[in-house]
Amino acid sequence: MTDLTQLTLRQAHQALESGECSSLELTRATLERIERLEPKLHAFITLTPELALEQAAQADQLRARWRREGGELPPLLGLPLAVKDLLCLAGVRCTCGSRILENFIPPYTATSVERLLTAGMVVIGKTNTDEYAMGSSTENSAYGPTRNPWNLRHVPGGSSGGSAAAVSARLAAAALGTDTGGSVRQPASFCGITGLKPTYGRVSRYGLVAYGSSLDSVGAFGRTAQDVALVFSQMAGYDRRDATSMDLPLPAIQLEDDDSSLAGLRIGVPDEYFIQGIQPEVENAVRRAIVSFEALGAFVSPVSLPHTEYALPVYYLIAPAEASANLARYDGIRFGARLDSDNILDLFTRTRGQMFGAEVKRRIMLGTYALSAGYYDAYYGQAQKVRTLIKRDFEQAFEKVDLIAAPVAPSTAFRFDEHLDDPLAMYLEDVFTLPANLAGVPGLAFPVGFDSNNLPIGMQLMGPHFREDLLFRAAHAYQQTTDWHQRAPSLS
């Protein structure tokens, strides 16, 4: 019998449909592989084997009845899914990688997760993340870091490093992540898989624990663009519980196996993303991939995003400012950890001072400062103005091209502790991913090569608002003619 864990989401779907395997078999195989590899990788904070097996059994019953009686089946019935531990699932603890929520069990489910449950998916566990998604390596998780399946001495990226490592290591065919400044695309790139950050407003944020509310998005990981599109199509769409979600139709995403022509597609390459200090192997791989796109029929031209260099300072004012308010609710009063005191101010400061990690406190302080009277105009106010310029860069670029191609990160996965004492160096990891969040446009990362240390290299395509379909089409065409996405880390 084939190793069911090696199947892509689409292949597993076909195996379930054809009766080659059952959801219970698929889920058990997945859980067994997790049990074997999890001690090495630490991709999960909480595993939900009982829930997964129960959902898988239900899926098999539903499918059996469908075989007898016909009708309609949920589109992703019986397929395992890993969920970043920043997205709520009712009845399962949601730690957000923080001590302060170690025992927090939400009574509600994120809309994105709920829609995938409705689509029939089976939740196998909650994956590791930097505390409140603040980080680029999962080293800021209070539950210990996740390791990169390609090299256990290297980070998987972050903050959705647990989900990326899980998909890369075949612990799950699909996983959910969140992307506020690159937290899906960068770990996808570091782990050699495909990851989508959708348009802001495309996927409901309800149930996604907020970090930077105007930047946060729920994304998905898979090994192929096809797999990611399957998950995205089921979770996208308007949600009345999220006032920033948009009520727009979702274009049908048809990705046929023989569909690799990109004739007529205009791809722009921004100089601003090929800066000094970028790892030469990364630049070379991305440039080679762009040549491949040309070979597929795309028309490639230079494009300018002149305010790119300001994305980093702008992001590190806006995201922490929003975070400073979003994280004010962790006060020890209603839920989460509390370090008690007779004095309310003391209760607040002890609880927050001792239960939040260093990076979270650093960003809360940054954000509090940026919003303070006398500093607001110079910092937060100015950052919002420059954000508008960055948005305009994209709008103008998308008048000339359909997609923008760029590296995801300046380097491949770095070693543990390499940046831990240098927050600024860590922040620079996000320099190519932040602009899409600031502009609200979608971005898709996928593997385009390996460096000399056999670490994956990713590139990203960015598209106009609500044109995820274009991203999928281009990445799918590329993956029809390359095999980077089929390579697997050797783990035993």
Add this chain to the structure above:
Amino acid sequence: MKYEAVIGLEVHAELATQSKMFCPCPVVDSTQAAPNTAVCPVCAGMPGVLPVVNRQAVEYGLRVALALQCQVAHTSLFARKNYFYPDLPKGYQISQYESPLAEHGRLLIETTAGERSIRIRRVHLEEDTGKLTHLSRDGESFSLVDLNRAGVPLLEIVSEPDMHTVEEARAYASALRAVLRALGVNSGDMEKGVIRFEANVSVRPLGSQVLGTRVEIKNLNSFRALERSVAYQIAQQSAVLERGEAVQQETLGWDDAAGVTFSQRSKEEAHDYRYFPEPDLPPLVVEQSWIDQIAAGLPELPYARRQRFIRQYGLTPAEASLLVDDQDVAGYFEEVAAALDQGSHRQAANWITGELFAWMNQTGASIRQVRVPPAGLADLLARLKRGEINLTTAKAVFSEMLESDQSAAQIIAARGLTQISAAEAVSALVQQALEANPVELQNYLNGKETLENWFFGQVMRAAAGQANPQVVRAELRRSLQAAKDAHRG
């Protein structure tokens, strides 16, 4: 030196919507409901949940804004006001800051010095906080948090500093309350805390155009607290200036029992709320068509109604003011008046503000709980006017009507209260009184004319209060005159 006070008011009014400002929880009476029974993840500020604006709250806010003749913003913004407190679940309050719902309105008020127009600076939407209860048990003290009120829609109405006396501040506050009630957006139940005041008070030498240093008095929950605290601060600040000292800018609380303000925060300790636009909510867009629709549906407002009452029913301004304060009372009056002729309208007004209000005060009932229908009161007043019963009887009958479901006719018949006004019957009673008291009659005839009133009392007593006093008085005078004539002759 003479001083002038400069007073501005911020009024926080809860909006009596079905659900809370940003979540589906019902708005409950937080003085009655069991704690934390109207709470959901959104208003409890749990991780990952999001606010969604309640359209009804916006509509209620627009009603008030339009009634106050404000300019409504077609696009307004929500903002986060950040501070830590156990009754503030998210650690920030969603409010409006830079771009409020509406600005630049006015409210006409009536004072003993005449009519005045108070400018409204802004009207904005926000959410209420929860409530804390502090208690001690077995030597340990606890603070309990009730989130029923957290997230209830609040409308903040900020005046310009256009008031100069306690009377004006009070008149503004009660006129605004009347508007809120008339619009059906707030019950006006001050004791339930659905309206709260904050007063900004400064004092300057009379004639000066420069504003003095102001203090802010927070959390005033009654008209009385508003009046007393403002009066207290005016006196305090005048005395400070009189001594040649400077008033300190600060935030004050009001100790109602001691009748003094106390310092909560100095200028240096003032909160930095770090307002910034609420990223979870897109700009609030109000279409002109919606504004037009709401404006067209506005009821007659208390001030306009008052003017009409003066004109249409011949009431004095004071009488009219008492009636229009409560839209239901005004409506009740209009129904009573409709059943009476022009000459009885003021009498009807006085019965409502006199007898009926006294009973309502005594029992704590609202006009809606009054069992006497307007037609019933009109019928009683008509009987009084026809002379069928006298004033004393009418009041007694009304008292009984208020406590029962009986009509005036039923009570009068059952008690045999019909007034004796037939001249023959009264004449007989008068004759009996004169004959039964020969000594007093003689004294009267000898010049002690004050005995007329004594005889009047005798007759009325004999009639058990049911005789028409005018008829008795006339018949008595006639008989005494006849006796005088006989005595002289």
